[in-house]
Amino acid sequence: MKILNLAKQAILVPAGIQDADIEKIMGRLLGPSVDAADIYFQSSHSESWVMEGGIIKEGSHSIEQGVGVRAVSGEKTGFAYSDRIELPVLLEAANNVRAIGRQGQDAQIGLIHAANSVQYYPVANPLKSLGEQQKIDLLRQVDAETRKLDHRIEEVIISLSGVHETILVANQDGSLAADIRPLVRMNVSVIVVENGRREQGSMGGGGRSDYNYFVDLNRALEYGREAVRQALVNLEAQEAPAGNMTVVLGSGWPGILLHEAIGHGLEGDFNRKGTSAFSGRVGERVASDLCTVVDDGTLPGRRGSLSIDDEGTPTENTVLIENGILKGYMQDKLNARLMGVKSTGNGRRESYASLPMPRMTNTYMLAGKHNPEEIIKSVKKGLYAKNFAGGQVDITSGKFVFSASEAYLIENGKITRPVKGATLIGNGPDVLTKVSMVGSDLALDSGVGSCGKEGQSVPVGVGQPTLKIDGITVGGTSV
């Protein structure tokens, strides 16, 4: 109950909204043919600091708050939102929204307060976890230490940001659930120059934690070292090869492969509508038997984790692919109901101003049994892609791309020279069937992922062990 009370204190009390008011709005939303409805209150405080050119250049603070009301009748959704948390405004929004169903009387609703069974992150405000001067000192320290690393460093840009978000969601069954979500992120990017050639490198991380995350284990300094290392590798990089070849993907962030190639295609909405290349394929083989892939919102402190999703459903560890066989999809309430299954706790929304949809949390492949060195050794000629920028997928054709930011040639079982960022392109339903070796070194990304879908961005995590794929198209310039 503690979280619910904190959330009410943060959002409802200042707005003068009582339980009875929520019951009234919900009653208004629930017209005769409305199957489901929710009211989503959100209050989000965020800040960001940027150090560049050796000075603290930018600082900003932002408060975003509002309410979204939704009514669902069959496959139809009515939705309205307001930045003003005021009863008359919300009743009017509810009136607009219930028009999605038939006309009729208001329903009677009694609120039940739902307690979260488990909480996967601390509730304390990360923005207050360090004093302002301590934040500045942290940035300055990382800047100074990073600049010392190599004489070829020309510029260092460091950003630090934090979000403290509180949500309350009331459902048509009268349940009222709450969550308090911290999120912090730090990024270091560097530009190096040698003999007139300029390259960049960047590294960051974070999670549902507070700023001490970056002080612990000297993570922040490690970001600087890693950014510099990548930039220096890029100074040496030659043209990438072009064509179909064996590719070894590194562990951790290269798990973006799973996110793009199969994750989006396994979201419930696309599968209910039959628009995904994976539609209707539950029970079929979609990967080699070495592959088991899950979406897990329950990992403590991870960027993609949630104690409850944005519809109030507790998150789960959902098995998507088990030993190569497609097991199921990621669902929100609407799509689960229409497909006759249960929500998997994947109903997420960017904010009160957008509708929830099935979205990923932390998507990763479980470890296999091969030693990563063994995997490299098994490749006569190919590409080792250690790190990636972003990716994209067309869920209908199944085609996906992702762009390597650090890659090397493999020649006769050895990693040889670095090559410039090449784009990899493949077909989602095929690519995992070509996985012939899976490493024992499962790692999750450092906490930098954001996923966009229909214009809504949400934080996510990805991960995988080192993987060998027998044949994927590499888009270099060296033909």
Place this chain on the structure above:
Amino acid sequence: MQNQQEVNRLKDIVQNLLDEAKQQGATAAEAGLSQEDGLSVSVRLGDVETIEHHCSQGLGITVYFGQRKGSASTTDLSLASIKETVSAACSIARYTSEDEYAGLPEQALLATHFPDLDLNHPWAISADEAIALAIECEDVARNYDVEITNSEGASVNTHQGIHVLGNSLGFLEGSLTTRHSLSCSVLAQRGESMQRDYWYSVARNANNLEAAVEVGKKAAQRTLRRLEGRSLSTRQCPVLYSAEIASGLLSSFVGAISGGSLYRKSSFLLNALDTQVFPEFVHIHEQPHLKGALGSSAYDNEGVATQARDLVTDGILRSYVLGSYSARKLGLHSTGNAGGVRNLTIDPGVLDFDSLLKQMDTGLLVTELMGQGVNILTGDYSRGAAGFWVENGQIQYPVEEITIAGNLKDMLRNIVAIGGDVDYRGNVRTGSILVERMSIAGQ
């Protein structure tokens, strides 16, 4: 919906913000406020899917204490919230560093003339009418061919926004703008091959939207032509960027000549001013005062007057794209581009689309690009692509699961032709662009 009175009310709030900043000790300040209303409906398989009522607002302020700066924003426009937001910005400015380049724009560059750019045309369409229009559009697409087997639906959106900008140099201006759109996306299937594509129309004035039947028809045609796409073998060949995606090439060019990339020296066009960046027949200019256009505005995001100007003439780079901060960093003056370029236009060539195919003879027509894969610092370019293989100036078959790669510096220099088939929908207006040679990776 909203009118000049409302603009004046919001101007008062912005003035309050600026006054409050002064009260709290700021030596200079800039504030902006936006309010947007709108309706979005989507239909799928002939029935309503969503009806969304939009109504949002937000304000932001940047304060300066000498050369130190702080910013804050909020969605709450109450008086109490204004005070808090200003004090949050002021408190941040205590911790940021002196930055000799920080500050408001030069007073002399601020806009003083505010011509009516014909940007405000509210669309009095009810939810029921919007639904009917979307259904009409989707029906055309769904009934276009038996191979159109499924749909992601059609949608109608209408938005009106008020944006007010003010600063402590006395600039205080508001504008009312509207934006309406109609879009449709359908799926086609033939055997194992399933494809999806879309078409949309967007305009300031709903009367200028393409007809629903046209949008539906194009969505269906674009989807059908992709069926049974295949990969290509790895090769080098000419690449024709179709007009609707060619704007991406120009956007990368603009990214490389933008102040932020230049003063950070993270551009492949460093020191390229007055040098040959494109072939001689290329002319690129900005037209910020075009009536009714999507990118039009009399002033930029800092209040600096925008003006029609040449960026490239005879293939030579004539000007950068600068806001006040980056201009000062570079020892130059703002070009009125805080927030980007406005109605960037590359002079169309004489060849229509079919003539461009003939000129290319054999090569790749690209109609879709995927992924990031563009490095503005180095110019390295490698993106996922889909399109059509062309021989003897004729489209042969659809291709997919390939990448196209090159270096932007060479690609811009090696543009062979620009089509007359201009896509006017976006802020960047261009015809199709033919690039002499790129690397294609496939199976």
